[in-house]
Amino acid sequence: MAENKNLKLYEERLNRIVKAMQLEEPDRVPLIPPEEGYWVAAYAGYSVADVTYDYSLLAAAWEKAFTDFPEWDAAYAPFCVWSGPMFEFAGITQFALAGKDGAAQKMHQWKQVSCMSEDEYDELIADPYKFLLEKILPRRCKELGKPYPRNAMAFGKAFQEFLSWLGYWGAKGAEWKEKFGMPVLAGGFTEAPIDFLMDHLRGFKEFSLDLRKLPKETIIRACEALLPYMIKWATTGTRPALFPPIFIPLHFAPFISPDCFKEFYWPTFKKLVDSLVELGYGVIIYCESNWTPHLAYLKELPKGKVIAEFETIDMKEAKKLIGDTVCLMGNLPYELLVYGTKEKIEDYTKKLIDEAAPGGGFIMSADKIFGENVNPKCMRYWCEAVVKYGQY
Amino acid sequence: MEELTKAIVELENEKVTKMVKDELVKGTAVEEIVEKCRQGMEIVGQKFSKGEYFLPELIMAGEIFNSIIEIIRPVLAEAKTNTVGKIVLATVQNDIHDIGKNVFKGFAEANGFDVHDLGVDVDPETIVNTIKNEKPDIVGLSCLLTSAFDSIENTIAKIKEAGVRDQVKIIIGGAPVSEELKDWSGADAATRSAAEGVQLCKELLKK
Structure with missing residues (x-):
């Protein structure tokens, strides 16, 4: 009987989200806090290092949160704390791992490392797969850069760990459906081609200078060469469905001019989203920082298939401009959930609902991925405010 | 606007480097060179605030300014530059x-x-x-x-x-x-x- 109750709850939550994605009115505004594991771990009393090396602790932490905050409609991206052993086997140099690399006690941190030089663009464009596998991976992961057979052994161990990590969370997702009626939002992952180029290959500063120094054609052709791999990244091991959608965090757009965006960012990013939708996937894009200058472009995305999650944006404007195309999400200021009073949290929640919820197509969320300092009391006020003001 | 200031605002890296070297050869006071560069950087900052320039332009300007400092560093130490x-x-x-x-x-x-x-x-x-x-x-x-x-x-x-x-x-x-x-x-x-x-x-x- 208990299982039936949970499956019913799962259907209820799923409907709420899917209706919002399809730009219709569900029974109430869905609530999905942007939580990747860092906060639930702290909330359950674990360090990030603990849960990076023992998935069962992270799963237990999520389950505590599901029990204490049943108002949540989905777990946003439960496994984004990643696997410490996998990173260690590969010898990854891109992250400062929490609990391992001094600085990063509370979160894994992205190091700005450039592992492709300015004169390697042609090589990348000619054969991206070969270039990424033979040049970038060994530079990025020091164990994979060692002479044979050590590189092969490291790859074998890291890949084995990756598979068991993937299997663990796949099974957890099924278990959470039955035991907690809780869906998992992020169904897969990829990046916009230009973000991949900036994040993983050239680095922020170097790529910023490339945009001014290199021929435009070079940048555009590099993005086009990467596009098929970005599609493959999303589709590998995932099942095409509107829910759970493919998660695409967007990085470089808010830092560049509208001209630059139009020329370099938008074309291959739009092709990525269109291709995924054509294949039958839903998509969630996380528009980090301020997307105001580029907002109107999102109107060109497929209708009723995309969640656009925002950080800093005027939601009223966004609703007017693109509310008939994408499902809006996000925007509640993180600091309210750290320092806010009950009244301030209620006021902002109500304001957001008034601005973005009418007619459907809105998911309540905050503007930034949660760190460990979200105040559980504030979380409680927020949940109650959504239930109070979010009924359709 | 002074040519050097203008070249900085337009983010002409190579032009700026050459102009600074020329100014030094001509014997222009280093304080004067720094002041022209400072004005250029200020305008770049204003353009950023107005939304005409974006972060890549700020980074480029920062790179240009660093390369200017590298060129004038040997003479800079002797000059009296006012810090605010x-x-x-x-x-x-x-x-x-x-x-x-x-x-x-x-x-x-x-x-x-x-x-x-x-x-x-x-x-x-x-x-x-x-x-x-x-x-x-x-x-x-x-x-x-x-x-x-x-x-x-x-x-x-x-x-x-x-x-x-x-x-x-x-x-x-x-x-x-x-x-x-x-x-x-x-x-x-x-x-x-x-x-x-x-x-x-x-x-x-x-x-």
Whole structure:
């Protein structure tokens, strides 16, 4: 009987989200806090290092949160704390791992490392797969850069760990459906081609200078060469469905001019989203920082298939401009959930609902991925405010 | 507008380098060269604030300014350059991000500040000791991660405990900072923009 109750709850939550994605009115505004594991771990009393090396602790932490905050409609991206052993086997140099690399006690941190030089663009464009596998991976992961057979052994161990990590969370997702009626939002992952180029290959500063120094054609052709791999990244091991959608965090757009965006960012990013939708996937894009200058472009995305999650944006404007195309999400200021009073949290929640919820197509969320300092009391006020003001 | 200033505003790296070298050969006073560059950087900052320039342009301008400093460094040491104030700058403990901090640093230096940069992941004790030794006018605390809020609060608390809070103004900067964090932590100013941060520092000096 208990299982039936949970499956019913799962259907209820799923409907709420899917209706919002399809730009219709569900029974109430869905609530999905942007939580990747860092906060639930702290909330359950674990360090990030603990849960990076023992998935069962992270799963237990999520389950505590599901029990204490049943108002949540989905777990946003439960496994984004990643696997410490996998990173260690590969010898990854891109992250400062929490609990391992001094600085990063509370979160894994992205190091700005450039592992492709300015004169390697042609090589990348000619054969991206070969270039990424033979040049970038060994530079990025020091164990994979060692002479044979050590590189092969490291790859074998890291890949084995990756598979068991993937299997663990796949099974957890099924278990959470039955035991907690809780869906998992992020169904897969990829990046916009230009973000991949900036994040993983050239680095922020170097790529910023490339945009001014290199021929435009070079940048555009590099993005086009990467596009098929970005599609493959999303589709590998995932099942095409509107829910759970493919998660695409967007990085470089808010830092560049509208001209630059139009020329370099938008074309291959739009092709990525269109291709995924054509294949039958839903998509969630996380528009980090301020997307105001580029907002109107999102109107060109497929209708009723995309969640656009925002950080800093005027939601009223966004609703007017693109509310008939994408499902809006996000925007509640993180600091309210750290320092806010009950009244301030209620006021902002109500304001957001008034601005973005009418007619459907809105998911309540905050503007930034949660760190460990979200105040559980504030979380409680927020949940109650959504239930109070979010009924359709 | 002076040619050199204009070349900086237009981010003409090679042109700027050549012009600075030519000016030095001509015997132009280094203070005068720095002033022209400073004006160029100020206009770049204004263009950023107005939304005409974006972060890649700021980074480019910072690179250009650094290359100018490299060229004139040998003569700079002998010249009397006026500093408007001294800033101790750091990305706070448990945060290793420094793109924003470095852009701010470039612009602060271009605006005549003497910047003492402690780098990233800097613990409160180091910051307190540096305040005691360097006696800055301003302390700039940077972060990118929301999880570094605690480090900002903690650093300012330690500055208070050490009894040196009254000797400095404190500005916090970075993508996630807000007025709430400023009030909660007890800083004097907060900004999400490197260019605005330099303006705020100038205002803080007047207070």
